[in-house]
Amino acid sequence: MDPLISALYGIPIVGLLFQFGGYLIAILPPVAPILLQSATPLVLAALCGVMCERSGVVNIGIEGMMLTAAFVGWLVGVIVAPMIPADASPIFGATPALLIALVLAVGAAVGVSLLHAWLCISVRADQIISGTIINIAAAGLTAYLYTIVSANSPEGAGNFIAFKPPPAVAELPVVGWLLQMFLNQGPIAMSVLFIVVGFQIWLFRSRWGLRTRAVGEHPRAAETVGIDVIKLRYRNVLYGGILAGLAGAYLSMEATNSFQADMTGGRGFIGLAAMIVGRWTPLGAFGAALLFSSSQALGQVIKFAPPSGDLGSVVGSIPGQFYDALPYIVTIIVLAGFVGRSIPPAADGQPYEREAAT
């Protein structure tokens, strides 16, 4: 075996690949929590997409909903924190101000999704145009208000902090880093796994899920068996707003404690790509989002803890901007490779009009 391995190492590319594999295995345990953290907003955005599109409403405005929630969460924190001063509680570092901000952030995203639902379902406007307008409006309004509020650099309400599992857990063999990945997290990131599994069961094993899928595939048939298509679509888009709101709140209240203009950075759209690659199922979307986020996490880690040896010199010669662009490049490649085999709900994007009663 030894001569074979040394011969393989002799081929430059193979040697580098071996080194890269070793590097990945070495960094995986400490990086594992970051994987789930960078996946959280993508997963929640993808679930918002699944929620809306399974019922037949295309939602391009997830990005705008996330941005709105991120801004409102931060703004409410800024306003409320001085009114209710409180020490961070031991549970996730939550304070009354943070909880109020979280509720209002999600509420704001639901408000925006109500606008989208009204335009798509009642006005029967083009759904992609409606989502785009929501994105433009949210980006403009949040940037405008942010320049005003941040002019005198106010104190925010801080952010949710990660739960620290006992060190013994991390040292467990094999499962240690997996537990670390799911336990060393703040409240929103930790709940993602439950939301994904719950949503998967709900969508495929419940009456609501069956109705949602029926409306997304063939609304006319669903209506003839007595399902209120309009009401169900409204409800699903509003539920989607909750998920997008959580994704936005995660960015400004858990991942960081501040807001920046355009801080979503296309995550809503990467979430949509994850939804398509995951074939419009919650579990599939979760897997795809993990794939996209691992490229993002890898880019971060290579910058902070570059590998050594030959691999290190190769990696070091690639400009840092490449790693910034990596998640977007991976998204395009995976999307182009998978989309042909991924079939959307049949009535996706089609406004529904009731037949006139005779």
Next chain:
Amino acid sequence: MRRLWTVAGLPIVSILLGLVVGAFVILGSELLLPDHEFSWTLPITAYAALIEGSIGSFGAIVNTLVATVPLVLAGLSVALGFKAGLFNIGAQGQFLMGALGAVAAGVIVADQPPIVAIPVAMAAGMLAGAAWGFIPGILKAVSGAHEVVTTIMLNYIAISILAWAVSGPLKVPGSPSPITNDVGNAAFPIVIGDNGHMGILIALGMVVIVSWLLNRTTLGFEIRTVGANPDAARYAGMRPRTLIVLTMSMCGLLAGLAGTSIVLGVTHSMTSSFGTTVGFDAIAVALLARSNPYGIIFSGLLFGAMRAGATLMQIEAGIAPELIDVIQATILLFLVAAPVLQRVLRLRGVSGGLGATETITRSYGREAVS
């Protein structure tokens, strides 16, 4: 007169309502300002400054024209996509790549005579933009990946490439900050006022060319047919896949030309903070004009005037230029909710809707062509 009302009635009502909402946003944002005495007249002050800064003097009018040039070119890019049933939300990335291509070539030919330097730099910018439009086109034609997602990803990739180029290969050697060399002789000559560059004429020319292409050529007919009904187009012997790739490349070319016009006409060099909202304004420009090339002149002028006047508005009324984005989005909201607007305001005889965009969502997610 009646015909004018039919065509422009709804946009005009939407613009007025957008300005009214903008006024309320100004009033609301006053409440957030610390140490600020609430003033009911601030919106009037702001809008007066906006108008003065955009059409108040000869210099202001030239500024408006200069700000309009990239909006018209990028607006044509989005509109051309709409005609083919494609949503080119990635005009921003094509715009950035076009600007980068123009500055890269412009620096090389900076010492050549203008008659050589300008066409070379322009061609490089247009080619770079076209390449950035070709990618989502070929991806859609081959794999069916929807252009809304791929072009957004390409926007972010373009930002990274630009940051790398300006701080790496194109950086002035020894400069402390990331900035490229001047494009020298490749800069557009001034044709009007102090800063009214040749791009104004180019933009007008492109409006005529795109209009001619769409309405007077076989290719334009095929593009419109594919947009209206891909199945019928295929049945008639047209090739939707080829047309999609070709149209996206042309969209990229136009958006790239918009970036070129800013580099060669206004900034003459590029820094890492080179980035505007042109690509997203372009969506508003195209929608407001209902994808009509000549209509884009007017909607481009409107948003160009707002961009040009925003500076004075910030100085005189302390209103951040981002307010323009809010007003723009509100105008679009009223346009998209046109059926409701017509009912509530009892507008008669106006043609509603956004035109030419009904086909966008239809192709979403699935293979639009087969």
